[in-house]
Amino acid sequence: QVVNISREVPPFDPISIESKKAATVVLMLNSPEEEVLAKACDAIYKFASKGDENKVTLLSLGAVEPLFKLVSHEDPLVRRNAIMVFGIMASNNDVRKLLRELDVTNSVIARLAPEEDIVVHEFASLCLAHMAVEYTSKVQIFEQGGLEPLIRLLSSPDPDVKKNSVECIYHLVQDFQSRAAVRELNAVPALLELLKSEYPVVQLLALKTFGVISNDRETRIILRENQGLDHLFKILETKEFNDLHVEALAVVANCLEDVDTMQLLQQTGGLKKLLSFAEMSTIPDIQKNAAKAITKAAYDPENRKILHEEEIEKCLITLLGTDNDGAKAAASQAISAMCENLASKDAFRVQGIPQLVQLLSSENEAVKEAAAIALADLTTASPNNASAVAEAEGIEPLINVLSAKRDGTVANAATVLTNMATQEPLRLSIHGIMNVIVEPLQSTNSLVQSKAALTVAAFGCDADARTELRNASGLEPLVKLLHSKNDEVRRNACWAVMVCASDELTAVELCRLGALDILEEINLSTGRKNNFSEGALDKLLDNNLSQKYSQVGYLSSSNIITDGFYDYGQNITRFSHPCDSWSATVQF
Structure with missing residues (x-):
């Protein structure tokens, strides 16, 4: 008879394990016991919290994979401790890379469920x-x-939950799909509530989020309907919140793009408050953002009208006189935007133009460029403003910045000088420009090339200026621009050649440099031909009669032959008229 003897295994007394090695604790993450798992996660959390180096150590020990499994563990304490480790370790770039490979986001999002612990x-x-x-x-x-x-x-x-959630949303809304989803999920009221938080970091993140999502017009409407502007102005009016003013202004700047918002602010006095705030502030970023807000708003014609009614020009002139380069540049840009309003254009004449002229001598290239652009816009189709630039002693600094580093500065300075040249007294008062314009003519930037050629056309009607250009070897780069594939550059170059060919010496030199051949080629092309190409060709021939007779085989009755005319002989390839059909006035 076989007797089965059953042996009961006595219970094992619990033992406490202490380890000073991270590797041992990482091994414990594979334990089947919930208490061991919870304690191991807690120990790893404390270790990871001490610095980035420890996070890298845990990564190398293979802690991330078992922790990922524990994030969804059925035991609440294990689950909580595991997600705490994930939260702290995800700040490391290498850890994040592995988390992406493991596709942990779904499991982490699941931990945001209402039933989970705070x-x-x-x-x-x-x-x-x-x-x-x-x-x-x-x-x-x-x-x-x-x-x-x-x-x-x-x-x-919990304020930490709010802070982390709004920070995550801020990153997500950088993508337009998330911005639309935030609007559809009615996040605006909740974000506005965060502006009342007692924690500045929460307020700041909410404002930064608004700064992104308010780029969409639909969101701005929702913001306005939820009295969002009231919240923003309360922040701006509170001195204790001055660290939030820059971000609040960025949101207001976006809102000002809408005429409805602008009208509302004008009616409620908010616009006056905003302009006063910008003028009185001593914080450079606030001054700069206020000017940027005005620039954004001024792109709309109705907004420009409202801003002019609120005497925006005084505010911008004040900002031009600040000590901060960023504010000066932003104010200059706002002036450019306001120039579309003719009344504003006139309003800047007395005080604005002299300050902008001074900024042309700034050591800051961005300020110099913004001032040049503003002056170009102010003087376009405004002879009075062009005269005001001369009265403000702007000629010399404008000529100086034709050698500036930035293409925008050069192109716009050339535009101002061209605008001034439409008035003969001003044109005659500008000396030395043809020497300096040679460098812009050789630029690789098509805008600079175009504006430089236009400047030559504007000043080339004076014999002294043509001589100056010829002596400065400026005709050669001008002729090269006739080859340009850019329509505007080629058109302006033809215009300049037409003007410069007004005297025989210049016309002969232009022909020597190949202008005649290029212009004939241009005129044969329907795509490249322009308003000035035919005129330029005619002018070259009319002021180089020997060449004309050789080219076309005849002279017209208006052509006056002076001493020095000689017959090249027929140019067979271009001969188009019988030799005996010409007549000319001979003058000795």
């Missing part, structure tokens, strides 16, 4: 905020439905 919400949203920095993760979070729970958590009682 601590879980805090670290799950922190993990997502870190990951949303990269485009691939942005797409994953959006496609896996992460926005909706994040927006819900904006109303969490």
